[in-house]
Amino acid sequence: MQYMLMAFVQEAGWMQMxxxxxxxxMAAYMAFTEALTKAGALKASGRLQPSSTATTVRxxxxxxxxxxxxxxxxxxxxxxxxxxDVPDLDAAIAWAAxxxxxxxxxxxxxxxxxxxxx
Amino acid sequence: xxxxxxxxxxxxxxxxxxxxxxxxxVALLATQTRDVEAAEDALAEAFSSALAHWPSGGCxxxxxxxxxxxxxxxxxxxxxxxxxxxxxxxxLQLLVEELDSAQALTTAIPDHRLALMFACAHPAIExxxxxxxxxxxxxxxxxxxxxxxxLASPGTMGQRLTRAKNKIRQARIPFRIPDRHELSGRLDAVxxxxxxxxxxxxxxxxxxxxxxxDLADEALFLGRLxxxxxxxxxxxxxxxxxxxxxxxxRAARRGESGEYVRSPSKSRRAGTRA
Numbered sequence: 001m002q003y004m005l006m007a008f009v010q011e012a013g014w015m016q017m018x019x020x021x022x023x024x025x026m027a028a029y030m031a032f033t034e035a036l037t038k039a040g041a042l043k044a045s046g047r048l049q050p051s052s053t054a055t056t057v058r059x060x061x062x063x064x065x066x067x068x069x070x071x072x073x074x075x076x077x078x079x080x081x082x083x084x085d086v087p088d089l090d091a092a093i094a095w096a097a098x099x100x101x102x103x104x105x106x107x108x109x110x111x112x113x114x115x116x117x118x
Numbered sequence: 119x120x121x122x123x124x125x126x127x128x129x130x131x132x133x134x135x136x137x138x139x140x141x142x143x144v145a146l147l148a149t150q151t152r153d154v155e156a157a158e159d160a161l162a163e164a165f166s167s168a169l170a171h172w173p174s175g176g177c178x179x180x181x182x183x184x185x186x187x188x189x190x191x192x193x194x195x196x197x198x199x200x201x202x203x204x205x206x207x208x209x210l211q212l213l214v215e216e217l218d219s220a221q222a223l224t225t226a227i228p229d230h231r232l233a234l235m236f237a238c239a240h241p242a243i244e245x246x247x248x249x250x251x252x253x254x255x256x257x258x259x260x261x262x263x264x265x266x267x268x269l270a271s272p273g274t275m276g277q278r279l280t281r282a283k284n285k286i287r288q289a290r291i292p293f294r295i296p297d298r299h300e301l302s303g304r305l306d307a308v309x310x311x312x313x314x315x316x317x318x319x320x321x322x323x324x325x326x327x328x329x330x331x332d333l334a335d336e337a338l339f340l341g342r343l344x345x346x347x348x349x350x351x352x353x354x355x356x357x358x359x360x361x362x363x364x365x366x367x368r369a370a371r372r373g374e375s376g377e378y379v380r381s382p383s384k385s386r387r388a389g390t391r392a
Contacts, residue, residue, distance in 0.1 A: 001290045087290075087292075088290045088291070088292040089240075089242055089289045089290050089291045089292065090291075090292050090296075093241075093242070109289075111288055111289045111290060114288075
């Protein structure tokens, strides 16, 4: 069963950290990613640039409307994702709890649609 | 034997099996298909064919096994129907084999009810619906009856129950008893839900509402079930003891004319042994 672990974090927090703290933060994420890889659970992962770099696009009246900024203007923004394949929700929750973002932000666990009848 | 007696006998037999085995059969079917709603539908159809067949053909010697076999056929039929337009995958064969292998166990149907209860009281399920979900899935209460017990509209209750069951299936909430290290926290959620059901039943102070009266009995049944299935769970015994001691005073809560009786003067004789 495939799940997306979405890390919602306070973007301002990262900028306020000292270089040493940032390095420790990076190391924690790398260790987490490595643990997922070793367990054979990781399908893909990625870290997003700050929401200030985001652009939204929608079609209105047949024309595409492009706007600066993220879709949701919240204090916590999607900062990264881990796309994993594990047996069930409990396993996904256990991985989410080990994700560093769970300690300084929130991790949302979302199952992907199953192919029909599986 | 007249036709009516045969029908009554069949109905009595079906009701007896429903009372004793409903949750067991749902649990078994749902752990195999991971789909609580499909398991309930199949079992409902099995019960209705039982009521159609037993009066004329006689009640089978093992009604539980009969119902399980019938429900299993319905599950397979449902999967086939859904797939008729699609490619035939090996999964169906797998499902049939899995369900058939369970057929060999008809004399001792494995009891997965506790795993089902843990799925119903999973932290990923909304707290407020866990007790109702358990009553429906493990005991077979319909949404209308649950709604009246929890003072909600049947429509809303039905939707909330369906949403919870969809979440179990779609997010793949596991049907299993949690590992020892996480058991205590998870067991609390199960006990909370049982106590919530009991409290709903107890809230009817007049004792006139049959549905709510039943609810307390059913909560006691679930409480006993947990103590039987996890005999080392002291908390579960504590809850059962609490519910029994409260239940024993039920008849003493009101005087003969229905007036409230204050605690110190409650008649000890009006207590009952539960």
